Amino acid sequence: xxxxxxxxxxxxxxxxxxxxxxxxxxxxxxxxxxxxxxxxxxxxxxxxxxxxxxxxxxxxxxxxxxxxxxxxxxxxxxxxxxxxxxxxxxxxxxxxxxxxxxxxxxxxxxxxxxxxxxxxxxxxxxxxxxxxxxxxxxxxxxxxxxxxxxxxxxxxxxxxxxxxxxxxxxxxxxxxxxxxxxxxxxxxxxxxxxxxxxxxxxxxxxxxxxxxxxxxxxxxxxxxxxxxxxxxxxxxxxxxxxxxxxxxxxxxxxxxxxxxxxxxxxxxxxxxxxxxxxxxxxxxxxxxx
Numbered sequence: 001x002x003x004x005x006x007x008x009x010x011x012x013x014x015x016x017x018x019x020x021x022x023x024x025x026x027x028x029x030x031x032x033x034x035x036x037x038x039x040x041x042x043x044x045x046x047x048x049x050x051x052x053x054x055x056x057x058x059x060x061x062x063x064x065x066x067x068x069x070x071x072x073x074x075x076x077x078x079x080x081x082x083x084x085x086x087x088x089x090x091x092x093x094x095x096x097x098x099x100x101x102x103x104x105x106x107x108x109x110x111x112x113x114x115x116x117x118x119x120x121x122x123x124x125x126x127x128x129x130x131x132x133x134x135x136x137x138x139x140x141x142x143x144x145x146x147x148x149x150x151x152x153x154x155x156x157x158x159x160x161x162x163x164x165x166x167x168x169x170x171x172x173x174x175x176x177x178x179x180x181x182x183x184x185x186x187x188x189x190x191x192x193x194x195x196x197x198x199x200x201x202x203x204x205x206x207x208x209x210x211x212x213x214x215x216x217x218x219x220x221x222x223x224x225x226x227x228x229x230x231x232x233x234x235x236x237x238x239x240x241x242x243x244x245x246x247x248x249x250x251x252x253x254x255x256x257x258x259x260x261x262x263x264x265x266x267x268x269x270x271x272x273x274x275x276x277x278x279x280x281x282x283x284x285x286x287x288x289x
Contacts, residue, residue: 001082001083001084001208001250001251001288002037002080002081002082002083002288002289003079003080003081003082003083003206003208003253003286003287003288003289004078004079004080004285004286004287004288004289005028005077005078005079005080005081005206005253005284005285005286005287006076006077006078006079006283006284006285007026007076007077007079007206007224007266007282007283007284008074008075008076008077008282008283008284009074009075009076009266009267009280009281009282010072010073010074010075010280010281010282011072011073011074011278011279011280012071012072012278012279012281013070013071013072013073013271013273013275013277013278014071014275014276014277014278015071015273015274015275015276016069016070016071016273016274016275017066017069017070017071017073017271017272017273017275018067018069018272018273019065019066019067019271019272020064020065020066020067020070020073020269020270020271020272021063021064021065021269021270021271022043022062022063022064022065022066022075022267022268022269023061023062023063023064023267023268023269024041024061024062024063024064024075024077024266024267025055025059025060025061025062025204025255025256025264025265025266025267026041026062026075026077026255026266026267027039027041027052027060027062027077027079027255028060028079028081028205028253028254028255029058029059029060029254029255029256031254032086033083033084033085033086033250034081034082034083034084034253034254035081035082035083036079036080036081037080037081037082037289038078038079038080039060039077039078039079039080039081040077040078041062041075041076041077042075042076042077042078043064043066043073043074043075043076044073044074044076045066045068045070045073046066046068047064047065047066048065048066048067048068049063049064049065050062050063050064050065051063057201057256057257057258057263057264059255059256059257059258059264060256064269075267079253080289081253083250083251083252083253084250085249085250086239086248088144088232088234088236088238089232089234089236091234092143092232092233092234092236093142093143093144093232093238094142094143094144095142095143095232095233096139096140096141096142096143097137097141097142097143097146097147097196097198098139098140098197099143099233100143100198100199100230100231100232100233101117101196101197101198101199102114102117102197102199102231113199113231114199115259116194116199116200116201116231116259117194117197117198117199117200118194119194120259120260120263121260121262122170122171122187122260122261122262123171123187123190123191123194123259123260124170124171124191125171125191125192125194125195128171128172128175129171129175129188129191129192129195130195132175132192133150133191133192133193133195133196135153136149136150136153136192137150137196143230143232143233143238144238147193147230147238147240148240148247150189150192150193150242151189151228151240151241151242151245152245154185154188154189154192154242155185155242155243155244155245156245157178158174158178158179158180158184158185158188159178159179160179160180160181160182160185160243161179161180161181162181164177164179164180164181165177165179165180165181165183165184167183167261167265169184171187171188171191174187174188175188181243182225182226182227182241182243183226183261185226185242185243186202186203186226186227186228186242186243186261187202187260187261188242189228189240189242190202190228190260193228193230198230198231199230199231200228200229200230200231201228201229201237201257201258201259202226202228202257202258202259202260202261202263202264203226203227203228203229203239203248203254203256203257204224204225204226204254204255204256204257204261204264204266205224205225205226205227205252205253205254205255205256206222206223206224206225206252206253206255206284206286207222207225207241207244207251207252207253207286208222208251208252208253208286208287208288209222209286222284222285222286223282223284224255224266224282224284225241225243225252226243226261227239227240227241227242227243227248227252228240228241228242229248229257239252253286
């Protein structure tokens with residue numbers, strides 16, 4: 001499948017902004033099963049300074065500075081990608097889940113993997129998480145079966161309710177509310193996997209959706225999405241979407257990954273202004289190319 005993605009973010013301020021410094025994670029990665037055909041980020045007003053770099057996790061990052069006085073800032077990403085189903089070694093999925101705990105590869109510690117088995121600032125794995133995760137991981141259970149069982153349970157036990165949580169909500173908040181959005185479900189599942197010593201990463205991107213039967217597609221009604229990838233003994237990553245209770249396939253566009261949402265938030269930055277309030281508008285479209 002080929003997909004065209006347009007992601008527009010617009011900030012409107014109640015007073016003039018004289019300087020804006022931004023950090024954008026909006027450009028997709030070339031990864032197994034995904035090929036980037038084209039990708040660009042446009043800014044209005046035009047950035048006086050911009051550069052691109054690769055961050056600690058291998059994500060493509062755009063740095064922006066706008067020094068033109070403005071009360072509205074628009075950042076728009078236009079992407080074209082080709083996605084095909086990724087293959088995962090069936091023997092690795094059938095191996096006992098304990099075998100997927102990070103280990104040395106060819107005598108060299110896999111620090112990139114080990115880092116994703118540790119707690120991160122927003123994803124701890126204390127007693128409540130450990131208790132919730134334990135039923136999915138009896139001794140010797142196949143990794144693929146255990147990870148999918150956990151995904152099913154998160155999907156069934158937690159209600160999708162926007163507004164229940166925020167970007168600052170903790171895992172304990174989500175467990176208490178038994179509700180949240182894709183970011184919460186991904187971070188909860190990651191916490192559970194890490195509580196068992198497994199490496200799991202937070203993946204951000206897009207999921208192509210279809211309008212309800214008989215309804216026209218609403219422009220700008222799509223949204224960013226988040227899912228989970230767990231490391232296998234074959235050195236591959238099994239990607240699962242607890243929000244929709246399904247494996248990640250060719251309708252998913254991968255942008256970035258990290259330990260948690262804060263590592264891959266689409267836009268963040270600092271402004272210089274006397275403004276006391278602002279409005280944020282986000283429009284996302286994911287269309288077959």
